[in-house]
Amino acid sequence: MTIIAGFSSSRHGPAPLNLAAQVARGTGDKIIATAIIERPWPPRNDPVENEYLHYVTEQAAQSLDRVVGDLADDLDISTVIHHSTSIPTGLIELAAIHQANLVVVGSSSSGLLGRVGLGSVTERLVHTAAVPVAIAPRGYAPGSSPVRRLTAAYGGESDVNGLVATAAELATTWSVPLRVVSFAVRPVRMFAGSIEMSAEDLVVRQWSRRTYDDVVKQLNAVRARIPVPDVDVVVGSGHDWHEAVEAVPWQAGDMLLLGSGAAGPASHVFLGSAASKILRHAPVPVMIVPRHQTSF
Numbered sequence: 085m086t087i088i089a090g091f092s093s094s095r096h097g098p099a100p101l102n103l104a105a106q107v108a109r110g111t112g113d114k115i116i117a118t119a120i121i122e123r124p125w126p127p128r129n130d131p132v133e134n135e136y137l138h139y140v141t142e143q144a145a146q147s148l149d150r151v152v153g154d155l156a157d158d159l160d161i162s163t164v165i166h167h168s169t170s171i172p173t174g175l176i177e178l179a180a181i182h183q184a185n186l187v188v189v190g191s192s193s194s195g196l197l198g199r200v201g202l203g204s205v206t207e208r209l210v211h212t213a214a215v216p217v218a219i220a221p222r223g224y225a226p227g228s229s230p231v232r233r234l235t236a237a238y239g240g241e242s243d244v245n246g247l248v249a250t251a252a253e254l255a256t257t258w259s260v261p262l263r264v265v266s267f268a269v270r271p272v273r274m275f276a277g278s279i280e281m282s283a284e285d286l287v288v289r290q291w292s293r294r295t296y297d298d299v300v301k302q303l304n305a306v307r308a309r310i311p312v313p314d315v316d317v318v319v320g321s322g323h324d325w326h327e328a329v330e331a332v333p334w335q336a337g338d339m340l341l342l343g344s345g346a347a348g349p350a351s352h353v354f355l356g357s358a359a360s361k362i363l364r365h366a367p368v369p370v371m372i373v374p375r376h377q378t379s380f
Contacts, residue, residue: 085113086184090175090205091148092119098151099190103220103369105155107186110230110258115161116182117152119144120174123167141165156228172208179215186371187215191222198223200366210372218339218371219363232337235263237362238299247343248302250373252312254341261313266295267328267362268321292319329365338368 089104104115121141124133148163155161168174179187189209195201200219202210209217236251248264255262268288296317306312322328342359363370 086182087113087115087186088178088184089117089188099220099224100188102225104188106226118164119148120171121167125169171205188218190220195222200363200370216371216373220369231339233261234339235265236341238264239266249306251341252306263316264299265318265332269328325361326365334367340366340368340370342372
């Protein structure tokens with residue numbers, strides 16, 4: 085299996101390569117580290133433009149080789165400089181050429197350090213890619229440890245698109261524990277003056293119980309096909325998305341899985357509205373999986 089790791093020395097540095105290496109240490113996957121060079125289409129065969137592209141290509145290759153050289157020697161990693169009309173298009177082209185099972189990119193350079201932030205490249209990728217897309221938090225440097233736990237964000241459209249089943253299969257393939265989390269967002273003004281806090285808490289507890297029962301039902305269906313170990317089911321509750329995500333304990337080696345929205349095409353990733361809000365506050369790497377994705 086192959087991981088495509090996008091690199092840009094001017095935008096997010098080695099973070100996506102660090103995340104790709106972390107995944108590969110647990111899966112044994114081959115990594116193709118790439119820098120995409122944008123060029124006009126069709127080519128104009130302009131001598132000045134060609135000279136500039138040659139210079140940019142050499143600089144990108146040197147930067148990429150330097151970063152890859154800093155990674156551990158235990159990884160199967162190669163480098164590719166690819167010319168395309170845009171960075172997202174180039175990453176999608178390479179994923180198809182190499183039959184990759186994962187594309188890894190970095191967060192926007194304007195995002196918060198240690199958080200996942202979408203930029204122009206990731207925005208397009210999470211709405212067009214045909215394979216899972218993993219996004220490293222800005223400045224991500226996990227060291228030499230592999231991914232230690234997967235957390236699937238259940239609720240909304242993710243249950244419609246089979247995220248629990250996909251997450252269970254992926255956790256089994258990667259030999260890591262699985263946790264399923266749902267987020268309950270309760271705006272402060274929503275119940276002001278209308279429902280007592282104890283009644284609101286009761287509603288959340290009842291919702292949590294239904295969520296747990298739904299997850300268990302889906303997991304039992306998966307267990308009919310593959311051996312799935314015990315799964316933790318937790319709820320993160322808060323008055324906004326930040327509080328809800330922070331209410332869930334996170335640790336080094338965690339990766340959050342988000343399902344594609346129902347509005348997206350089957351077999352492609354498509355980031356829905358709830359997933360977008362969760363992603364912005366995630367303190368760990370995030371992977372968006374296509375609808376009905378079952379092979380890793």
